Amino acid sequence: MKLLKRASLLAxxxxxxxxxxxxxxxxxxxxxxxxxxxxxxxxxxxxxxxxGTLALYRVGDxxxxxxxxxxxLGDDYRGSGVILDDLQSPEAAEALAAWADxxxxxxxxxxxxxxxxxxxxDVELGLYLVAQHEPADGYMAIDSFLIGMPxxxxxxxxxxxxxxxxxxxxxxxxxxxxxEEDIPQTGDNILPFVMVLAGGxxxxxxxxxxxxxxxxxx
Numbered sequence: 001m002k003l004l005k006r007a008s009l010l011a012x013x014x015x016x017x018x019x020x021x022x023x024x025x026x027x028x029x030x031x032x033x034x035x036x037x038x039x040x041x042x043x044x045x046x047x048x049x050x051x052g053t054l055a056l057y058r059v060g061d062x063x064x065x066x067x068x069x070x071x072x073l074g075d076d077y078r079g080s081g082v083i084l085d086d087l088q089s090p091e092a093a094e095a096l097a098a099w100a101d102x103x104x105x106x107x108x109x110x111x112x113x114x115x116x117x118x119x120x121x122d123v124e125l126g127l128y129l130v131a132q133h134e135p136a137d138g139y140m141a142i143d144s145f146l147i148g149m150p151x152x153x154x155x156x157x158x159x160x161x162x163x164x165x166x167x168x169x170x171x172x173x174x175x176x177x178x179x180e181e182d183i184p185q186t187g188d189n190i191l192p193f194v195m196v197l198a199g200g201x202x203x204x205x206x207x208x209x210x211x212x213x214x215x216x217x218x
Contacts, residue, residue: 019199028157030062030069031126036149036159038120040130044139053138056120057107059096059146060084060127066095071127076105082129087146094144097131097144112136123149140168151188 038056042049060071060208071084080099100107107129112118131144142165150157 011190013134017101028155030150030157032062032125034150034159035122035124036161038123038128038130038147038149038161038163041162041164042112042118042136042142042167043114043164044151044169048114048151048166049136049139050114050116051138052132053113053134054112054118055107055109055131055133056123057096057100057105057129057131058124058126059100059129062125074126076103087127087148090143093129093144093146096146098130100129100131107131125149130165138170140170142167160185 024211040054042052058074059077060073062069063072073080073082077096077099080096082099084092086092092139099105108120110118110120126149128147128149129144130142130147132141135141135163143159145163147161147163149161150159151161152158
């Protein structure tokens with residue numbers, strides 16, 4: 001009887017432990033009914049850069065793979081051949097941006113406000129491409145980049161996503177170098193004249209001296 005009670009207690013303990021293990025290893029599931037926002041801050045040296053526009057393209061879907069949630073390219077972008085093994089890859093983003101341009105795929109365009117903000121609202125779950133076709137005056141277009149909705153922070157899903165891309169100034173062309181002109185030295189011009197003048201003075205003086213001697217002799 002005591003052995004049966006001990007066996008029952010052990011079984012109950014194992015059930016509790018297993019239940020605790022399942023809870024510990026459970027992870028969040030994306031809420032497919034939600035929408036989010038993607039806010040992009042345009043700054044240079046911590047100063048807001050207003051002007052220009054940004055475009056947002058939905059290039060992928062959220063899919064489940066054995067309980068894990070990841071992104072897969074949508075129908076319009078599958079033919080690009082881009083592999084989504086690294087969402088931080090600039091090559092992947094640029095390839096998808098080129099594919100969108102070549103195939104006339106359109107995104108959602110918003111203006112960058114006076115504080116350097118561009119906000120996309122009511123963004124459905126998926127993988128997105130941010131590209132810039134109209135930069136602010138004096139700046140180069142940002143490099144295209146990929147961003148997920150939702151994003152993950154410390155293992156939790158975030159539906160209000162922020163991004164701060166790197167901006168670069170347009171390099172103004174350097175002014176042409178003007179070759180230095182050879183400016184004649186003033187002393188070089190005057191010296192021959194002085195020598196000629198001195199020679200003339202000496203010649204005149206010698207002539208006067210000769211005439212004076214001739215008069216005395218006569």
